[in-house]
Amino acid sequence: MNGDGSKEDANRRLEWATLNMERAVVVSETTKGDGNGNAGRKAPISIVRLFLACMVSGGIQYGWALQLSLLSPYSQTLGISHSYVSLTWICGPIAGFVVQPIVGYYSDRCTSKMGRRRPFILAGCIIICLSVLVIGFSADIGRRLGDTKEHCSTFTGSRWSAAAVYIVGFWFLDFANNTVQGPARAMMADLAAGQHGPNVGQAIFSLWMALGSVLGYLSGANAKWHDWLPWLKTAACCDACANLKGAFLTAVVLIIISMSVTLWLAGEERLDKESVDTSGGACSAFMDLFKSLKNLPPAMFSVLAVTAVTWLSWFPFFQYNTDWMGREIFHGEPQGSGSKADLYEAGVREGAIGLLFCSVALGVTSFFIPRLCRKLTSRVVWSVSSLMVFVLMTAMVVLGMVSMKGYRPSLAASLSGPDHSFKGGALAIFALIGIPQAVLYSVPWAVASEVATEDGGGQGLTIGVLNIAIVLPQLVIALGAGPIDGAFNKGNTPAFGIGAAFALICAVLALILLPKTRGVSNATVMAGGH
Numbered sequence: 001m002n003g004d005g006s007k008e009d010a011n012r013r014l015e016w017a018t019l020n021m022e023r024a025v026v027v028s029e030t031t032k033g034d035g036n037g038n039a040g041r042k043a044p045i046s047i048v049r050l051f052l053a054c055m056v057s058g059g060i061q062y063g064w065a066l067q068l069s070l071l072s073p074y075s076q077t078l079g080i081s082h083s084y085v086s087l088t089w090i091c092g093p094i095a096g097f098v099v100q101p102i103v104g105y106y107s108d109r110c111t112s113k114m115g116r117r118r119p120f121i122l123a124g125c126i127i128i129c130l131s132v133l134v135i136g137f138s139a140d141i142g143r144r145l146g147d148t149k150e151h152c153s154t155f156t157g158s159r160w161s162a163a164a165v166y167i168v169g170f171w172f173l174d175f176a177n178n179t180v181q182g183p184a185r186a187m188m189a190d191l192a193a194g195q196h197g198p199n200v201g202q203a204i205f206s207l208w209m210a211l212g213s214v215l216g217y218l219s220g221a222n223a224k225w226h227d228w229l230p231w232l233k234t235a236a237c238c239d240a241c242a243n244l245k246g247a248f249l250t251a252v253v254l255i256i257i258s259m260s261v262t263l264w265l266a267g268e269e270r271l272d273k274e275s276v277d278t279s280g281g282a283c284s285a286f287m288d289l290f291k292s293l294k295n296l297p298p299a300m301f302s303v304l305a306v307t308a309v310t311w312l313s314w315f316p317f318f319q320y321n322t323d324w325m326g327r328e329i330f331h332g333e334p335q336g337s338g339s340k341a342d343l344y345e346a347g348v349r350e351g352a353i354g355l356l357f358c359s360v361a362l363g364v365t366s367f368f369i370p371r372l373c374r375k376l377t378s379r380v381v382w383s384v385s386s387l388m389v390f391v392l393m394t395a396m397v398v399l400g401m402v403s404m405k406g407y408r409p410s411l412a413a414s415l416s417g418p419d420h421s422f423k424g425g426a427l428a429i430f431a432l433i434g435i436p437q438a439v440l441y442s443v444p445w446a447v448a449s450e451v452a453t454e455d456g457g458g459q460g461l462t463i464g465v466l467n468i469a470i471v472l473p474q475l476v477i478a479l480g481a482g483p484i485d486g487a488f489n490k491g492n493t494p495a496f497g498i499g500a501a502f503a504l505i506c507a508v509l510a511l512i513l514l515p516k517t518r519g520v521s522n523a524t525v526m527a528g529g530h
Contacts, residue, residue, distance in 0.1 A: 065216025079158025115268025354430025
């Protein structure tokens with residue numbers, strides 16, 4: 001009995017510490033009172049107020065969409081080589097693994113007058129706003145710190161001070177994103193519990209994130225910011241850089257507005273200090289997580305293995321999507337002179353339009369996933385989605401190779417501008433990949449949750465271990481993509497080729513290893529990225 005009691009206590013602490021994980025929401029045990037997960041509201045919250053209280057998730061996702069579509073290309077204009085761009089993204093999985101459990105632990109135990117979640121949302125949003133300002137003005141700050149005084153329209157070299165400032169801002173942005181999204185998602189589960197139910201709360205959360213993504217990609221595709229706000233252009237920051245500044249300045253405005261609405265309408269009550277369990281500290285979340293791995297049901301290890309391979313196939317697309325459009329389809333160069341730089345920026349903007357189509361396809365597909373899982377089983381849906389990723393990434397490899405004339409310098413040097421059929425094909429690929437992306441953001445969590453429920457495991461443990469299966473593959477790709485890129489010297493093709501290979505492996509493993517589950521659990525997810 002003592003062994004069982006200690007294991008239950010460890011799992012209970014882990015559930016509290018991992019409730020705020022970005023890629024899932026724990027909704028069990030949320031209706032038992034203030035000490036067990038409720039926001040402790042005195043009166044039921046209306047559906048309109050619940051909808052508006054979640055507005056901050058849309059503002060954060062707007063900024064994330066800009067980060068996803070613009071920052072890999074922008075970092076290369078500062079002098080960070082293509083083979084090292086992946087290393088700048090390594091902060092994402094680190095933040096997801098380290099920040100989320102710590103923030104989750106302390107937000108569950110926060111006794112501030114503002115409530116449990118709102119202090120972390122406020123602090124995270126402030127850091128996000130400062131971070132995007134640092135990123136947007138990194139070229140100007142770098143010039144002040146000693147970078148070249150040559151005008152940006154003629155200079156094509158590296159600006160290392162600006163690059164250093166950019167990296168600092170990028171890392172703070174990723175850590176702040178993880179600080180906000182976990183408590184925001186948990187707060188929705190708190191507020192919706194009882195009257196509306198967790199599915200309603202998370203559906204609203206997903207809707208705001210979808211809206212933020214669409215608006216963010218539209219903003220990233222806009223080439224008129226420097227015309228509308230001419231003061232954004234400086235000697236260190238020309239048209240493309242000024243457009244990025246404008247997009248990020250709108251992100252600051254939207255985040256401040258959405259944060260204010262959320263803080264005003266999400267009426268959390270102060271948590272009673274006597275009901276707070278402070279035993280163990282934040283480090284206990286990590287200790288319990290690894291100790292509890294041995295208690296996982298056998299089927300869960302299969303889910304973790306397939307999840308890890310799935311993310312190995314997807315991470316190259318998340319890193320290089322708009323860069324691929326700018327390089328392989330539009331034949332531009334981030335540090336090129338004249339027309340080459342203009343073509344690259346046009347390709348990046350077109351890539352942002354493609355990601356907008358991807359978000360729309362993702363949102364539409366998400367409505368059909370529960371029905372498909374019930375009819376075909378979750379493992380078949382997962383396998384088919386991975387097979388679709390294999391086909392689409394293979395198409396990206398072939399399209400890029402053909403567009404770049406096999407990367408033969410003698411032929412590629414004469415390329416200027418996109419072929420319209422290739423551009424149309426690339427946009428179609430971006431749109432279609434939103435279909436399996438909807439599966440990526442929901443089915444793995446549902447399968448893991450269902451396996452844990454059938455075997456009597458805790459949902460907190462499920463989320464914690466599944467997060468490991470996500471961040472470790474991201475670290476592998478972030479560390480390995482650069483050397484592979486340098487070895488082949490064929491742009492983004494090697495990374496997408498590796499992604500396609502892992503997607504094919506995943507399609508087979510899903511059918512062989514995954515259990516036959518049909519339901520989509522209450523752990524509804526519309527994830528952003530780490």
